[in-house]
Amino acid sequence: MRILNLFESVPVATDAECFETLAAAPHVRIERIVSHGQSSPAGFWYDQSQAEWILVLQGSPQLRLEGEEQPRHLRPGDSLLIPPHVRHRVEWTDPHSPTVWLAVHFAASEEGPRFTES
Numbered sequence: 226m227r228i229l230n231l232f233e234s235v236p237v238a239t240d241a242e243c244f245e246t247l248a249a250a251p252h253v254r255i256e257r258i259v260s261h262g263q264s265s266p267a268g269f270w271y272d273q274s275q276a277e278w279i280l281v282l283q284g285s286p287q288l289r290l291e292g293e294e295q296p297r298h299l300r301p302g303d304s305l306l307i308p309p310h311v312r313h314r315v316e317w318t319d320p321h322s323p324t325v326w327l328a329v330h331f332a333a334s335e336e337g338p339r340f341t342e343s
Contacts (some may be wrong), residue, residue: 284324
């Protein structure tokens with residue numbers, strides 16, 4: 226086992242977002258995403274069969290969920306649970322500093338994804 230620091234070895238600015246799988250099992254995948262000013266291509270929407278919980282660790286993105294008039298502006302510490310097949314897109318990420326996301330993709334139950342209290 227090795228210790229992983231999500232803020233070390235952050236990729237430098239590139240033309241594309243960097244997706245790194247940190248852990249995976251049959252029904253869950255955890256990844257670090259690093260953006261440097263990227264956004265989804267015009268007309269492109271993510272439409273995923275799994276739920277996705279995202280947490281912004283550093284930087285600043287704007288996400289748009291289909292049917293919403295305005296994008297959601299997220300800051301470090303903000304999280305969002307996106308149910309399966311809720312179409313969404315990245316409208317904007319900060320071009321001046323890296324945006325570091327933690328994304329957890331998982332199979333949702335028939336009732337849908339939900340947060341649980343400890």
